[in-house]
Amino acid sequence: MAISDVKEYTHLTEEEVEQIGRELDAIRAEIEDSRGAADAAYINRMIKIQRGLAAAGRATLLARAHTGRGGKPAWAAGAALLGLAKILENMEIGHNVMHGQWDWMNDPEIHSSNWEWDTAQPAEQWKHSHNYVHHQFTNVLGYDNDIGYGILRMAREQKWHPANIGQPVYNAMLATLFEWGVALHDLDIERIRKGEKDPKEMKRQLRQIVRKGRNQILKDYVVYPALSGRNWKSTLTANLTANIARNLWSYVIIFCGHFPDGAMHFTEEEIEDETRSEWYLRQVLGAANFEGGPLLHIMSGNLGFQIEHHLFPDLPSNRYAQISERVKALCEKYDLPYTTGPLHRQYGQALRTIIKLSLPNHMTSSDDPAPPERADTANEPSRARRRKSDAERPPRRTELGGWSRSAS
């Protein structure tokens, strides 16, 4: 279900929405004030571990190739170590560094402007497609390209097309080749198809993708296999396995962030006059967490705290667990949904949506949960859900014009 008025959906008054905003502001300020050496030590430790895993994986594969010892267990160990290194680099380090979570450290390397991650998409394009398009327009239909990645129909409001029948197959392909799907994400194939993309910008982006993709291919499928001598094939297949494992893992984690039951979609009307508090509320309703131990959270880039990540994308990821206790309590206080569950259930729900929405709406039922009902307003008649007229709306604040106007 797509929501066009978050306040109405959640039965909150304007003052309650603002109070939620103030409480979230306070959480943010507290974390900013306490950010320091322990956090810096955390990210430095993660990078050290990641580099150790990568070196161990490469060394194991090279040693196996040159000595011929170890057999399949050595191949599996090398591939596993390398896969873990890639997962850690992409999820907990690269993604979060590029959000600017660690910029405050003023470290020349661990900085959003310098980090280039071990995957095919150029960092610059990720920072546009993810940090801006996805985080600013989270789950807004027609705005957020992460809703189905331009391949899958993920909301009942999206028009069904006969090609959607193949969704389960496209989904499997997207998962396996996720790195390359993400690499093409910012190109916005749909706009290219409609002739709406600036050809100059498209060429610039394509050049970046070709350069980055070529380097990734050279590293994993040419240079390291070549260094392995006659047994180059075993290193190549291990590298391929590590990349596919990383692809599958990052796909699962990302799909668990916004597609389990309970993560809402929004219409463009909702974001028209959005204040900071309303923006916060949209992030809570549009994201879904999953539960797990500390290791699972680290290996998923702390995106098991997707709600907290969307509320505070530039606060250090190691603080999300701590923040989540406060956010959960806040949601309970205001009877707001806080979507969470075990990883397998969250992914199962996302997969069920993919399969169901491959069919037209009339052939399947909706899995959307009922809107939240507050104990103290349960007996009040529900408010009309019709679309508001311009006269009923506060004056529209355009991106530019509203800046010079006083608050409505």
Next chain:
Amino acid sequence: MVPERVVSAVLGRAADLFAWSGASGSPDSLIGKRVTQCALSRICGACGRPLGRPVAFVGTSTEVGRNAFHLPPLHTKCVDALRASDGADPSWEIVTTAGFEFVRPGREDDDRRPTFQPNSLLGR
């Protein structure tokens, strides 16, 4: 291909600024969605390319005093282009930082513009 900014410099005309409508650097000419894009994509408000380190902000003495800037982040080398543009305030001061917070306006704020709050000042 010769960058547009170089062509503009050779021809003696001001290049368009990414987060502004046209070549005017006046705060009134800012394009709101571009300002947000600069904040989240971490790109320079003047040239539209990825930011480096340090990040520069320009603002009035009040903005410097409050540590809350309205103009988007800039490369240090793009500051001059902005200050040389029409609409630039000659009293603008520069601060550099490693990082910043992007703060969206709240309902009760009189000033409904988002602000950039440097979180690790390096110099003024």
